[in-house]
Amino acid sequence: MSGYSSYEPKSGFEKWLDSRLPIVRLGYDTFIFPTPRNLNYWWTFGGILAVMLMSQIITGVILAMHYVPHVDMAYDSIQHINRDVNFGWLLQPMHAVGASMMFLAVYIHMFRGIYYGSYKAPREVLWIVGMAIYLLMMATGFMGYVLPWGQMSFWGATVITNLFSAIPFVGDAITSWLWGGFAVGDPTLNRFFSLHFLLPFLILGLVILHVWALHVPGNNNPTGISVKDVEKDTLSFHPYYTVKDAFAIVVFLMVFAAFVFFMPDALGHPDNFIRANPLVTPAEIVPEWYYLPFYAMLRAIPDKLGGVITMFGAIALLFVLPWLDTSKVRSMRYRPLAKLFFLIFVLACIGLGWCGANSPMAMVFVTGTDAATGEPTGFSFLWLARILTLYYYAFFLLILPILGLVEKPKPRPQSIEQSVLGKGEA
């Protein structure tokens, strides 16, 4: 895929084909590729994501054979799939749970990238393509959640599309353009179905670019040190990492299967088993768990437009991360302070998810009772969300830029090989 190629056609046919369509060379160079020998299990999530994306596309295409994108029939057709279609009881939960599993894997993949500095030169484009994939995944997941046309589907769609109405001057025009009407309705459902079918193939295209961009500089590794000696520092991706990835994939599939077979409803919301009703709003509208941190940011800001900007800004920051981090050292393994702030950052993201799942008015802990109203007083989720949002922004805009200039990194090994051998002796 890059300039580097170790492929040598052997048979006459291979030579003939290679000079016309070097597809064997493409496959060969994708897998017979020098890879740092010290990659740990956090590096297996790329392979896991590739498998999950294929699983989602396969089950998705199948579900589209039975699903009916019409407000009167969408809800019933999901039940038809679960009750009457052969193996529908397996394929529909696989698709719904699979979405959660993809997000789980992509978050681990992203945190790994941040911790080991995988976004830093010369991998900025690799990182940005990855962020574009993540953004498309969010859009795809959101539109997919609307399709069953339950209460959460409908009201989630209403709330999220209404975000765009915060845009000055053109907001209302944009929302009604998104809806194809004056509220979420049949035209909305139809276009969401169409886009939900299309976007995964765009994701697949971006994944190919992502892998391509990976093959130019090669893999980062836990030390963050660049490969110096291909002989000593690297192993061929196949068979060493194909087998390691395959093992990790099988273990991940066990987690996936445990949800699909034994708790298919655990990651969803009971309200989505109620048919969509435009006249009745559920007691609390909660998005899928993978959007909760951003949902918390949205609600943390008292101003409508401000909330929307804060939420989208949190994603936009990720795109420019390569230029926010000023440290010359890639891996936080050798950055004790950064490591600490990173840990807090992970906890802040989880905490924001927790805030998103709870009403902003609810209390994290209760300190007393308001004498006048009898309401409990204390520290509310609203304020926790505000503090954590502040930290989220500070991590990218203050901590990473400043830390790179002031932090004194620990000594690093001379090479990947040395780090491996050093560990072996210890």
Added chain:
Amino acid sequence: MSSSASTSAQEPTRRDFIYIMTGAVGAVGAGLYAWPLIDQMNPAADTKALSTIEVDMAGVEEGQQIIVKWQGKPVFIRHRTKKEIDEARAVDAASLRDPQTDDQRLVPDMNGNLQPQYLVMIGICTHLGCVPIGDGAGDYDGWFCPCHGSQYDSSGRIRKGPAPKNLPLPPYKYLSNTLIKIG
């Protein structure tokens, strides 16, 4: 694992064994995974539940035909007149394109007797799948296909035109004198 030098010659086979085992188990898993993906396109339970229907023929008057839908196909149920039955029986089956006697076009009832007045057939022309016109149409007091002019007699047998076969019979059986279960 022994580390003596002599084992090094055997170890490749032991390693190969685990690779082969892993590959074989993986292949079996892939095959099992593929089955739901294929089987989901087969008729679903609600479709299969409609695969048989019961029809009471008592309401069909002599000389009348009703059409019922079975598995998405039209089924002709004709209460034949004496004249039609006699005509159908008078034909020498051996001379036909698709040789069948009139009795072979019927199914015995619960007592083992034929009820020649009731003729039950799938109303799809064996030429190219059109639905023939009934009520004694055509030269043989039977059915006439408007698409390419195939003509069937009062027993639903092909007599003239391009169709190669007689009108097919659905699987059915008598549950009482007039009640049949198709499918």
Added chain:
Amino acid sequence: MNIRKTTLRAIIGAGLMALSVNAFASEGAELKHKHFSFEGLFGTYDKAAGQRGFQVFKEVCSGCHSMTLVPIRALGEEGGPFYDEKHPNPIDNPVIKAIAKDFTITDGPNSDGDMFERPGKPSDYFPAPFANEQAARASNGGALPPDFSLLVRAREHGPQYIYSLLTSFEDEAPEGVELRDGMNYNPVFAGGQIGMPPPLFEGSVEYSDGTPATVEQMASDVVTFMAWAADPKMEVRKRTGWMVMIYLFIFALLMYGSYKAVWRDVEH
């Protein structure tokens, strides 16, 4: 503890994320801890309870509650309360045929263009007691009796919630609670006031298997039936799940062996 009931809803991979969502019936009373046959990793539907539950549904609940997504034949499909190995296809099962015949189905139009009524067939869906939502509300003092097809899965802790609701009606509201007109007091229901009058009384149905029809018994039976209606493929799903888990475990071991074999000579 007493007012706010927080539920751990999802523990996501390797303890990465633990989220808590408030059960939205947060004002309702504590649910009863009733264990059902279908819960747990090996749970299956108690067939006898399901059959009794169907009787309760048919004789009591179906007067107001619909179950429109469930076909009658499903009762006799694998995993259903009336499944019979001798008749794997439920439309041939005489028990299912007899059950179906008892329902009156509106069909049509006939050749005169009119709708007509006929006895049910196994392929029919359970007929709804009201023609539409408006009619249902009009007959029930403005409250809509929810459809049973997915009700157990549409409530947090569905089986316990419905069981507790059915067994917690109180004749009189406690002091300080003013019941609105036509409402009934039930502390399990959010707000305590529910449009549904107590549906079950001792002996509301007469069980053919001789089980005493106490309110608790009927509630437990009908919850078993409703749980089956909401998730009819649960048994086959769990059964398949165990085979898949065992397969994946063996495959993972072999894969680990292959991994170790490939990396055997590599320092890493």
